[in-house]
Structures are given as structure tokens and as C-alpha cells.
Amino acid sequence: MKISYLWIAVLLVSFSLSATSQDELSPERKQAVDSLALEKVRDLSKYISIIGSKETPWSEANRVIDRAEELFMPDSEIGVSSLNNPENISYYSVRKYFERLMRLNYKKVEIEWYNIEYMSNLQKQPDGTFVGVITIFQKFKGYDAEGRLVYQDTTKKDITVFVKRKETQIGGRLIGFWDVLLGDMRVKETSK
């Protein structure tokens, strides 16, 4: 038993050392990549408030859904919770989540994200992808036709972020870019 614990410890240490040695980005570049990933989450925040808003025309909301979907890795899921049953968290595909959001049965919807920050910094993985977790707080407010606030909650959500260096040819030039994609968005807490 002792030997297996020791073996696990050695593996963990060697994995963390190897991850550190592979992280060859300068602090300035790392900061730029960190900011880019945060910016993508802020973009998502904006898209969610546009899609959720009842004032957004149908065609615009659908266009924004397309843009928002492009932010995610294929097969990513978004968690949804409710104060009525906070333990029961449902997970939807990204497209389905946005379509549900657009059709929510309120006359007016306000969605605001705040305290968007890294819970776990971007760490380089053996395949070269940087993976991190960004935490956000979402304040949701739903109003009825009379303008009364009929539902509100605050959810804390964790979003996995994947950043990978890629290259593409544009106008005969080789362009090196950072591809930021969001993974699953998991509900961590739901409160009033």
C-alpha cells in the first residue's frame, strides 16, 4: 500500500515538473493569451444577454446563436439549474441551451455576468493545449407582462477553456494564432 502511494506521488511530481518545463511562453505572451481567453468568455456573456433579451429580433438572435456556438468545442454542454430544484442540474448541448434561452417564457429577461476570473490558470498539457477554468457569476432576472420580477437567481458557473496554438495561410502568409475554445459550462452553486 505504502509503495503504491509513493508511486502515485512520484507520478504526480514528475507530471507537474514536465508541465512546468513545457510551459515556454514568456510572461508577456502568456498574459496576452490569458486575456484572450477571458475576452472570449466576456463575448459569451454578451451573446447570452443578447439571445436572452426579448427585445432582440429573431433573425439577430439566431445570428448571435451561430456566433456563440463557434466559441465552443464540439459536443460541449451547458448546465442549467433552478431555485425550485437546485440539486437537479440539467445539461444541454450548446445549441439547445441557446434555443431554450431564446424561448424562455418571460416577457423580459435580464442576464448579467460578473466576477469573471480564472479559477485555475491555463496549464500546458502534453499535447500542447493550454487548459484552464474560468469562473463566472450569472444574475438572471425574468419579468412578466406587467413588468413584475417573477424569478431571479444567481448561479456560479465554471467554464473549461482550451487554448491551442495553430497556423493558417492567409494571402500567402503563414499566420500563427491562438485558438480559444470553451468546453463544458458546469453549475457550481445556485442561490437567490
Next chain:
Amino acid sequence: MSLLVKNASKILMIIIATTILTGGFTSCKSKKKIAREKAAAEYELKVKQAKSDLTAMLNGTTKWSLDEQDSRLNAIKSYNIDDPEVMDLISKVEAKISMDRAEAERLAEEERLKREEAERKLKDASKYQEINNQLAAISTSTTIDAANKKIMLSMDQFASPDVPVLIIISQYGGVNDYDRPTTISKFLNYLKDKQQYKYNVESVKRDSLGKITELELIKK
């Protein structure tokens, strides 16, 4: 005794003449010695001063300009000081001045390039001011319709809705790091959605009709 008295004057004369001759000779010899000693002292002072100046130039503790150091070095060399330490210092200072001159020229060139780059950026900024203003105007539109009208007008300047837009997120060692490339159609709508324009146009490529075929932006 009378003979002694008789010759006393002669003896006195001889003594006086001997004294004058000996004294004159000694005085002449002493003057040359003094001159020699003076020259030696002056030489020593020169060597001492040369060593001091050369050491200061070598250690970079002098406030002389490179031209002043060069001229002082040439003056020291003209003394033809036959001292191994001075000769060693001269060759070291020559090498240092030559290195300092090369470094000063490199810095001046760097400064010139920086100035040119700043001037180019300023020129480009004013050259691209109109595009920057148009893009910023889309982001500050108060309604979706107003933004869409501005997007339509802006689109006219581009060769197609699929014109690539490259966004520089950081620059290091002459290499640009980009965000995922997008198209002008998507980017203009993005500005409408985000209601924020925090970029500057870095470069623009146009076709023969003057339409934009590639837009490169840099994050502020």
C-alpha cells in the same frame, strides 16, 4: 718669512682663481643636473597623468565624449612613453573607444529606426483614421438598425464579406500573435454585438479597384 709675504698675493690670486674655476664648473654641472631632474620629473608627471587618464577612460569614469577621449588618447600616444603599463593601457583604451563608438553608432541607428517607426505609425494612424472611425461608429450605434446601416455602408469598401480580418493580440521579437482569424462580415457584426471597439488598424491590403482585401488590427 719675507718670501712668504712676498708671494702671499700670488697665492691669494691662485686660491681665488681656483675657487672661481671650481665654483663655475660646479654651478654649470648643477644646472644641467637640475634640468635633467626637472625633465625627469616632468616625464614622470606625464606618465602618471597618462596612466590616470587612460585608466579613467578604460573604466568609463571620465565625463569626456568619445571625440575628447580620442583626442586625449592621440596626445598620450604622441608622447611616445616607453612604459609597458602605459602601452598596455593605450591598446586597451583604443579597443574600448572603438567598441564604444560601434555601440554608440548602433544605438544611434536604433534610435533612428525607432523614430522612423514612430513617424510611420503616426502616419499610418492618420491614414487609417477614417477606417478606425467607421469601425468605432458601428460599435457605438444605439440601435440594431442604425448599426446594420453602418455595417452595410462599411461593407462597400471591402472586396467581399469574406475578407480576412487578422487581430494581433501581442507582438514579441518581431513576431505577431493573432486571435483566430475572422471575416469582415463577422467582425462588423461582432462590433455591433460587443458595442466596443478597442483596436487600431495596423495594415490594409487593397485590390486594383481600391477595395480592401485584408484588414489587420491590433488590440489596444
